[in-house]
Amino acid sequence: MTHRSFLARVRHILPELHPAERRLGELVRNFPGELASYSASELAALAGVSNATVSRFVKRLGYQSYEDARRDAREESSSGSRLYLQHAGDEKSTGQSAFLETDIRNIRETIDDIGTEEIEGLAHAILAARRVWCIGFRASGGLANYLHWQLLQAVDDAVCVPGGGQTMGEHVARMKPEDVIILFGLRRRVATLQDLMRAIQGTGANIAYVTDEGVPRNKEVGWHFRCATRSSGPLFSHVGVMALLNIIANRTIEFAAESGGQRLKEIETYNDLLREL
Incomplete structure (x- = not known):
């Protein structure tokens, strides 16, 4: 046993x-x-x-x-x-207001814990990177995919891994010191996450680590964003995480526009041509 x-x-x-x-x-x-x-x-x-x-x-x-x-x-x-x-004796939520109050608190606690210079530093690093990797497993997979989708508006080379039938070894072997890795480590974490972290660190790439509040602050990565995920129900709440990703994506796109934004112009040109509103 x-x-x-x-x-x-x-x-x-x-x-x-x-x-x-x-x-x-x-x-x-x-x-x-x-x-x-x-x-x-x-x-x-x-x-x-x-x-x-x-x-x-x-x-x-x-x-x-x-x-x-x-x-x-x-x-x-x-x-x-x-x-x-959850604890014995906790009152069960009986309406939407309990979830709303908890989610608002999660957003506030998540964002209040992050300095403006951290977000801006990551945004500039993303724009300067050779390639941006968004990595997530389980619940984190959808969040990694969302950030990847948003960043494609500002960077030429962004990928979301792993995909179906892929191993992480195939991807880590292609990572370079000029890359930015955005690694999601929200509960439940896969057992091999720390091994993957060490492997990525060995490549010299810059790491932004996105976790829930239960993970001790990691001083060995470039950025560690700890998001509040408490909930009034049986599932973790990820609204704080989404608020963080929204800020990261928007600041990155804003800085891209300030520096020329050629990719943004091309995207809008093709959106008009394809009538994608």
Whole structure:
């Protein structure tokens, strides 16, 4: 069982548990953040079981102690399921206003944490790059594709990877120090993301790292944008990320126009010719 994640262990043993342990197991399965946050006695009180039940439960999971289990839960909470952000007793949202308020807060917190010079520095680097790479997996894939689509209005060579049937090794082998890599690392992250980061760093390319707020600030990349992604529902909210990408794309296009904007002029010429409004 040691190869399983914390949540996978809980789900695996749940059908085999006695009533008190199952009550505790269902609480931890539905709100794993509780174990990451509380002491053994606090968790026992929350589930309405004894401290001994908590001890038996973590040993059934394959851990030597409660602290070992909590350490796994904490590590998983920084890059894992949205479930880790929910807590027993939280009020469920009953209307659109709860989502609206949370999304507005996400946008404000994301943008307030980013300096104007960071955005402008990245925009200038994008325009000066030999090639711009937008990289994203899972939920990040759509965000990477969106930014790539917008940047095509200002840069001659921008690509979004990986595509179907492609390996990242094929792309990393073509990266150069003159390139800009915009790497998305939002939850859930693929297991190989850190290996990919190190491989890209080895090419000497400039890296802009876009993540959720749970990722510690990375001082080894050129830019690290940490976006607020909390939600009033079971899914992460990416409105803060979209707000960031909107600013990056617009500033890049504005700087391209200031420096001549030949590509923008050509695009508009062909839009008129093809009657694309």
